[in-house]
Amino acid sequence: MENDHKYLFQNYGDRLPVCFVGGEGSSLYDQDGRRYIDFFAGIAVSTLGHAHPGFVKRLQAQLERPIHSSNWFYNGEQAAAGRLIGELSFPGKTLFVNSGTEANEAALKLARAHGQSISPERYEIISFEGSFHGRTFGGMSATAQEKIRKGFGPIVPGFAYLPFNDIRAVAQKIEQSDRVCAVITELVQGEGGIRIADREFIRRLSALCSERGVLLIIDEVQTGVGRTGRAFAYQHFGIKPDIITLAKGLGGGVPVGAMHARSGLSPLFGKGVHGTTFGGNHLACAAVEFILKELKKPALSKNVSSVSAFIFDRLRSMKAKSPSLIREVRGLGLHIGIELSKPGMDIVKKALAAGLIINCTAERVIRIMPPLNISIRTAREGMKILESILESEASS
Numbered sequence: 001m002e003n004d005h006k007y008l009f010q011n012y013g014d015r016l017p018v019c020f021v022g023g024e025g026s027s028l029y030d031q032d033g034r035r036y037i038d039f040f041a042g043i044a045v046s047t048l049g050h051a052h053p054g055f056v057k058r059l060q061a062q063l064e065r066p067i068h069s070s071n072w073f074y075n076g077e078q079a080a081a082g083r084l085i086g087e088l089s090f091p092g093k094t095l096f097v098n099s100g101t102e103a104n105e106a107a108l109k110l111a112r113a114h115g116q117s118i119s120p121e122r123y124e125i126i127s128f129e130g131s132f133h134g135r136t137f138g139g140m141s142a143t144a145q146e147k148i149r150k151g152f153g154p155i156v157p158g159f160a161y162l163p164f165n166d167i168r169a170v171a172q173k174i175e176q177s178d179r180v181c182a183v184i185t186e187l188v189q190g191e192g193g194i195r196i197a198d199r200e201f202i203r204r205l206s207a208l209c210s211e212r213g214v215l216l217i218i219d220e221v222q223t224g225v226g227r228t229g230r231a232f233a234y235q236h237f238g239i240k241p242d243i244i245t246l247a248k249g250l251g252g253g254v255p256v257g258a259m260h261a262r263s264g265l266s267p268l269f270g271k272g273v274h275g276t277t278f279g280g281n282h283l284a285c286a287a288v289e290f291i292l293k294e295l296k297k298p299a300l301s302k303n304v305s306s307v308s309a310f311i312f313d314r315l316r317s318m319k320a321k322s323p324s325l326i327r328e329v330r331g332l333g334l335h336i337g338i339e340l341s342k343p344g345m346d347i348v349k350k351a352l353a354a355g356l357i358i359n360c361t362a363e364r365v366i367r368i369m370p371p372l373n374i375s376i377r378t379a380r381e382g383m384k385i386l387e388s389i390l391e392s393e394a395s396s
Ligand SMILES: Cc1ncc(COP(=O)(O)O)c(C=O)c1O
Pocket: 099, 100, 101, 102, 104, 132, 133, 134, 135, 186, 190, 191, 219, 220, 221, 222, 247, 248
C-alpha cells in the first residue's frame, strides 16, 4: 500500500485494502491465504474465473511460441479468433485492439468514415444519457455523463446526447438533419447502474437506423461474451447491429478488445487507415480463441441461466423482506444490479470484510457479475454472506 501511494497515480479513488495473490475458480486469496468469493470478476472480465486449468495450459503453450510479432505479419491466432467472433455473432470482419475504449474508438472512426463517404457534413454521432463508452477522447466524448468529461475540454465535437429509451428524441434528431452517421448504445448500461434498454425502443431504433443509413453501434464491452446468457446482448433484442464492440470478458483477463462490423463496412478501413501495435497479438488471441470455444459449448450458457435464476430468486425474496432498503432488482444473466435506497459503498466494504467481492456502481446500485462458470454451490455461499449483510443493514 505504501508503494502504491508512493509510485502510482492515485486516480482510482480509494482502493479496497486487499491485494490478491492467488485464485482458483470463483475464489480469490489474499496474502494471508484468506478466501474471498468473487462476485465481481474484475469488472466482468474473468469469464472462466481464476486459474482455469485449460486456459492456463493454452496460455502457457502460447508463451513458448511468439506472444507478439506485430500486425506486419499474418497471425493464425488472430484469424481464428476473428472467425469465432463472426460465428457467434454475424458474418463480418473483426479488428482487434487492446481495450474497450479502443474498440469504441475504432467504431467511432469507422462511423465517421462511413458518414464522410456520403457527405462531409455527415459526422454526428448520437449517444444516450447514462452511457459509458470509455476514457480516451473518443470514448469519453461518446459518454453522455458530464462527470466523465469534466476538466478535459474541449472534447471531440459532433456528439449529440439524447435521453435513453426515448425513440421520439432520436427520430426527431435524425429527421431534423442529414448529419447523423451513427448511434452508439449499450443494451444494459453497466456503469450507469444496470439499466436495461427498453426492447421496443431498441427495435424501433434499429429500424430507424437502417431506414436512414445510420450505423447502429452496440457497445457490448460489458454485456458481451456470454455475460447476459446469450453470446451477445443484442441477441435478446432481435436486432442486427452494424457494429459491435467487445473487450472485458473477451480475453478472460488477458487485455484485448475487438470491433466487429458487417462485411460491407470493412473497405472503409483501407490499407494503413487504422491500426495498433499490440492489437490482436498471439497471446491475446490465443486467450480469445480459448474463451470463445468455451462459450460455444452449451454448458457455459446453461450455467449462466441456472445461476442467474438462483441469484434472482434469492434477491427477489430479499427485496420482499427489505423493501425499504432494496428498491429494485434487475439485470440479464449474470449482469445483475440491486438498486438500494442509499449509497452502497459501505455494503461493498462490509461484504469484502466478510469474504465476498461485490461492487457498487452509480452510487446506489450493487453489481453482481461473477465468473460465468461459477458453481451454484459457490453462488449460494456468496448469497448467504450478502443476505446477512443486507438484512442487518435493513434493520439498522
Ligand atoms: C460499456 C463499456 N464500454 C466501454 C468501456 C471501456 O472499456 P475499457 O475500460 O476496457 O477501456 C467500459 C468499461 O467499463 C464499458 O463498460
